[in-house]
Amino acid sequence: MFVVTPDAGSSPELTLPHSADRPAVRPAETRPVQTLSAAGDLLRAxxxxxxxxxxxxxxxxxxxxxxxxxxxxxxxxxxxxxxxxxxxxxxxxxxxxxxxxxxxxxxxxxxxxxxxxxxxxxxxxxx
CATH class of the missing domain: 1.10.10.10 (Winged helix-like DNA-binding domain superfamily/Winged helix DNA-binding domain)
Structure with a gap:
């Protein structure tokens, strides 16, 4: 499951939820949805x-x-x-x-x- 977190006045960011075997994602590891979408487009190409x-x-x-x-x-x-x-x-x-x-x-x-x-x-x- 992904969590999209809108930031006031900026693009929403995608953060992975935390689990017992995966620590919570630090803020430096979040990426704007537009960046992830563009990366997905590149990988599809x-x-x-x-x-x-x-x-x-x-x-x-x-x-x-x-x-x-x-x-x-x-x-x-x-x-x-x-x-x-x-x-x-x-x-x-x-x-x-x-x-x-x-x-x-x-x-x-x-x-x-x-x-x-x-x-x-x-x-x-x-x-």
């Missing part, structure tokens, strides 16, 4: 296997659509659709070079989320 693969590829090198199509073996319209989702979420940005658009990650924080998720799954596979 990263939640497709093709988008995860795109992020992993862009972590290595900036790439254009046809390079991602070749590397990932996915149809061009599907790559373009996934790039639009990632771009709208602020994960990637594109820069036009002549007829091609070169895509790159906005920052390394985003690739760490994906790399950590993949590593977590791979570590669990060996158990």
């Amino acid at each position: 990263l939640a497709a296997p093709v988008r995860i693969a795109i992020v992993l590829e862009l972590r290595e090198h900036d790439r254009c659509v046809h390079e991602l199509v070749e590397t990932l073996g996915v149809a061009q319209p599907l790559i373009s659709q996934h790039l639009r989702v990632l771009k709208a979420a602020g994960v990637v940005r594109g820069e036009r070079h002549g007829r091609e658009v070169i895509y790159r990650l906005v920052d390394e924080h985003l690739s760490h989320i994906v790399v950590d998720a993949v590593a977590h799954v791979e570590e669990g596979a060996g158990k």
